[in-house]
Amino acid sequence: MNLKKTVTLLLVNIFLCIQVSAQQAAGAQDFRAGKGHFELNGKPFLIRAAELHYPRIPKKYWEERIQLCKAMGMNTICIYIFWNLHEQKENQYDFTGQNDVAEFVxxxxxxxxxxxxxxxxxxxxxxxxGGLPWWLLKKKDLQVRxxxxxxxxxxxxxxxxxxxxQLAPLQIQHGGNIIMVQVENEYGTWGDDSQYMAAVRDVVRSSGFDKVQLFRCDWSSNFDRYQLPGVAGTLNFGAGSNIDEQFKKFRQVNPDAPLMCSEYWTGWFxxxxxxxxxxxxxxxxxxxxxMMDRGIxxxxxxxxxxxxxxxxxxxxAPPYAPTVTSYDYDAPIDETGKPTDKFFAIRNLLKNYLNPGESIPEIPKPVSEMVAFQDLNLKNFASVFDNLPKPATDEDPVTMEFLNQGWGSILYRKTIPATGKKSVLHIEDAHDYALVFLDKKYIGKLDRRLxxxxxxxxxxxxxxxxxxxxxxxxRVNYGQAIIDRKGINGNVILENNGKKDILKxxxxxxxxxxxxxxNGLKYKNSQASGPGWYxxxxxxxxxxxxFMNLTGWTKGMVWVNGHxxxxxxxxxxxxxxxxxxxxLKEGSNEIVVYDVxxxxxxxISFTEKPVYEIIADSSLLHNRGGEQPDFRNVQPVATGSFTGEPGWKSTSVKPQNTRYIALVALNAQDSKDTSASLAELExxxxxxxxxxxxxxxxxxxxxxxxxxxxxSADKLFDHQESVIWQTSLSKQTPYxxxxxxxxxEEVKISGIRLLPRIDKSRKGMIRDFKFYISRKPFTFSKK
Known part of the structure; x- marks a missing residue:
């Protein structure tokens, strides 16, 4: 070996020794997936993690929420990173202030x-x-994941x-506290492309996460749809699940892997x-x-x-179902940061499973108290029609993404000729809530949910x-409908005197x-109203x-001091x-309400507790009142019985075209049970x-x-296994x-697959069934 190479190797070794010494001085450790368990510095380690989302918590409250999780018995905090939060405009990144995820870690x-x-x-x-940035949608033939x-x-x-x-320096091997980094998220519910997942894994590694343990998460029903070498596997499931059944197949496929439920759903949204x-x-x-008894x-x-x-x-989606602003989730710590009964139940449970010398700290004092203020009347008004910017023009309606707009509202305008009689306006696909006006007079609305x-x-x-x-x-955050452009997708058609004119x-x-x-709005102290800002x-x-109580208002958004x-x-x-x-601040605070x-x-009024009230509409029930389906002249294409074992049930039919399908459940596994339930239908x-x-x-x-x-019955095809169709609990009816x-549309089908509920309950689990299909709507008769 020549002198130059010797000196080079010596310098490299000195650098590595200095680096290792610096890491050790900073408390560098090691964490990995071992045989049958996770290992921290070579010793078995059980992860007790609490998921928090830093954008959903005001920065001032971050530390208190972390401390609450520790007081519940947790040793780890789990977080998502939201791409569209940090890159709201292409190539413009923001990791400061409320977005400073490194400070959170x-x-x-x-x-x-x-x-x-x-x-x-x-x-x-x-x-x-689902965290993907809206500006991707400016590519007309976009594919994601x-x-x-x-x-x-x-x-x-x-x-x-x-x-x-931001975060690679905080890996545990560098003296930080990051023990694992996830590759993608629940990909098995989307696809089976192992090459894509391997590409994401490699991107994560090359981005600096070259030492930390990588992992993936899926469901017990789909974790085996793809392969991802070098990455630990975990499962997600909900409250009340049968733990042995959830991990049964996973254990068979991965007998030496540590077991982890990476999302144990404490409630729902x-x-x-x-x-x-x-x-x-x-x-x-x-x-x-x-899980604790099994060391999971x-x-x-x-x-x-x-x-x-x-x-x-x-x-x-499907069907389109927007999520409310509150992400309370019926979680152990409520939306305001207050411990709930679940919090204390978890705390009382976990104190029995602590390691020697480990203790659960006292519950921290709240950083803020709940208050209520006097009612407020919003006298100033700025009409949408009086605050329109310079318009864009096009032959056809264009979604907001192609106008370089990420979120908000969009107004489409044109003059239409006299009709002489009533006509019908048909909008092929409005995302999400369209209000129609003629000469600024409100005519009606179209709701995408319905x-x-x-x-x-x-x-x-x-x-x-x-x-x-x-x-x-x-925007849709789950499933194939995630390509969800906002505004009018497709044509607007005026039907008049038997003619259908596509409006241009x-x-x-x-x-x-x-x-x-x-603050670019023209407010007036006026009794005028309509769509606009108050x-x-x-x-x-x-x-x-x-809590700001919006009872009596219709639909929109609220800003307080610009928040x-x-x-x-x-x-x-x-x-x-x-x-x-x-x-808020002491003294004067500006409140703006946008209502359509x-x-x-x-x-508006203020209260110390949230108000829950649902206004029932036609989207909630799928019943025809005094009518029932008439199958007397229709032969079922499949009949059979399912066992009471968990997991998907399949039955095949002679391949044929159909548009309408009917599942008739004849009885339950328990002969005394009059209810029916089902998690998914494919x-x-x-x-x-x-x-x-x-x-x-x-x-x-x-x-x-x-x-x-x-x-409701549409939960049969929402791709959420823990949310089920269940017959009424208050008004029980017989099979x-x-x-x-x-x-x-017409589809050539060859079979159906049914998934019974996946929790511990057997209530409503179907035994005998009939399955009908038809190319035309089924007929109904009076009960």
Missing amino acids: RLVQKNGMFCIVRPGPYVCAEWDM TGKDAVYMSGLKKYMKKVGE DQWGRPHETRGVDTFIGSLKD SFSLYMAHGGTSFGQWAGAN NEKNIELPSFSKPVQLDILVETTG NWKMYALPVNLAAE QAHININRIGDT NLGHYWNIGPTQTLFLPGTF MAKDNRT VTGEDGKAVDPQKWKVVYADSEEVITANN PHTVIIDLG
């Missing part, structure tokens, strides 16, 4: 806890577009590099127009104890949900100005979500957290928005793969629970129980 370490990081790029989390789209993969790599710059979700303490705590690591999703401030609440597309227009003898104001809720030549006015906070100031001499509190909607279940005291409807009562195409349910719609369900729980689904 350091606070976790300061409080003696480890951290698990889940950077995506896709995260779900009931977050707008695949290595086949260069724009997606290029953006992914640049984003992950920025995450690495609320959706607009649906009942408030809760999960019982008894069911929840039993499965948690089962876990992460509570959520330990504390917080609030999806601003435009960040997402949506599920699949509304037609609205009757009155006759008019001269040309009129047609305005379509589209107000958006969250539109003016489009972008109304971005931050318009109110930029403003007032409130004087405060005592700062604290509160966007998020969406409200009078259909419930939430009628309040959480207002953290850290958004005319308002006579402009008063239709198998002639290629043997599940048919995409994006166009499906429930036509009929004889019974469904929509009052005490969100168990048979029937659900009819319109597939939206």
Whole structure:
């Protein structure tokens, strides 16, 4: 070896020794997936993690929420990183202030806890577009969660590099507290492309996470859809699950792997127009104890949900179901940061499973108290019609992404000729809530949740100005409908005198979500009303957290001193928005409410507790009143019996075209049980793969629970295994129980697959069934 090489090697060794010594001085450690258990510095380590989301918690409250999790018995905090939060405009990254995730992780370490990081790029989390940035949608043929789209993969790599710059130095091997980093998120529910997952794994590694343990998470029903060498596997499931059944197949495939439930769902999220979700303490705590008794690591999703401030609440599909602003999640720590009964049940359980010398600290004192203020009347008003920007023009309606707008509302305008008689306006696909005006007079609305597309227009003898104001809720964060462009997708058609005219030549006015906070509005102290912004100031001499009660208002958003509190909607279940005291100041505070409807009562009130009230609408029930389906002249294509064992049940049919399917449950596994339940229903195409349910719609369900729980029949095809269709619990009816689904188009099918409920309960589990299909709607007869 020559002298030059010798000196070079010597310098390299000196550098490595210095680096290792520096890491040891900083407390560098090691964490990895060992044989049958995780290992911290070579010794078995059981992860007791609590999921928190830093954007859903005001920065001032971060440390208190971390301390609450430790006082519940946790040793680790688990976090998502939200790509679209940190890159709201392409190539413009923000990791400062409320977005300073590195500071959050350091606070976790300061409080003696480890951290698990889940950077995506896709995260779900009931977050707008599942964390993917809206500007990707400017590519017309965009594909996501695949290595086949260069724009997606290029953006992914640049984003992950920025995450690495922030957090890679905080890996446990460098003296930090990050023990694991996740690759993608629940990919098995989306696809089976092992090459894509390997590409994401390699991007994560090359972004600086080259030493930390990587992991992936999926469900017990789909974890084996793809392979990912060098990455630990974990499973996600909900409260009340049968732990042995959840891990049964995973143990068989991975006999030496450590076991972890990376998302143990402590509750569930609320959706607009649906009942408030809760999960019982008894069911929840039993499965948690089962995991502790078996030495299974876990992460509570959520330990504390917080609030999806601003435009960040997402949506599920199918069917389209936007998520409310509150992300309380019925979690152990409520939206305001207060411990609940679940918190104390977990704390009392985990104190029995601590390591020698380990203790649970005292519960920290609240950083803020709950208060209520006097009612406030918002006298100032700025009309949408008086505050329109310069329009864009195009022959056809254009979605807001192609106008370089991420969130908010968009107004479509054109003049239409006289009709002479009533006509019908047909909007092919409005995302998400379209209000129609003629000469600025409100005519009606179209709600995407209800699949509304037609609205009757009155006759008019001269040309009129047609305005379509589209107000958006969250982008779909789950499933194939995640490509969710906002505004009008498709044509607007005027049907008059038997003619159908596609309306052309539109003016489009972008109304971005931050318009109110930029103070460019023309307010008037006026009784005038309509879609627009309502403003007032409130004087405060005592700062604290509160809830703003929007009962009586219709639909929109609220800003307090420029802070966007998020969406409200009078259909419930939430009628309040959480207002953290850290958004307030002593003295004068500006409050702005954007509402899409005319308002006579402009008063808002404040309360120390959230208000839940649901306004029932036609989306909740799929029953035809005094009618029932008539199958007397129809032969079932499949009949059979299912065993009471858990897991998917399959039955095949002779391949044939159909548009309508009907499942008739004849009885339950328990002969005394009159109820029926089912977690998922899949239709198998002639290629043997599940048919995409994006166009499906429930036509009929004889019974469904929509009052005490969100168990309507459309939960059969929502791809959420822990949310089920269940017949009414308050008004029990005897078998048979029937659900009819319109597939939206003719499909050649070869079978069906059914998944019974996956929790410990056997209530409503179906035994005998019949399955009908038809190319035309089924007939109904009087009961």
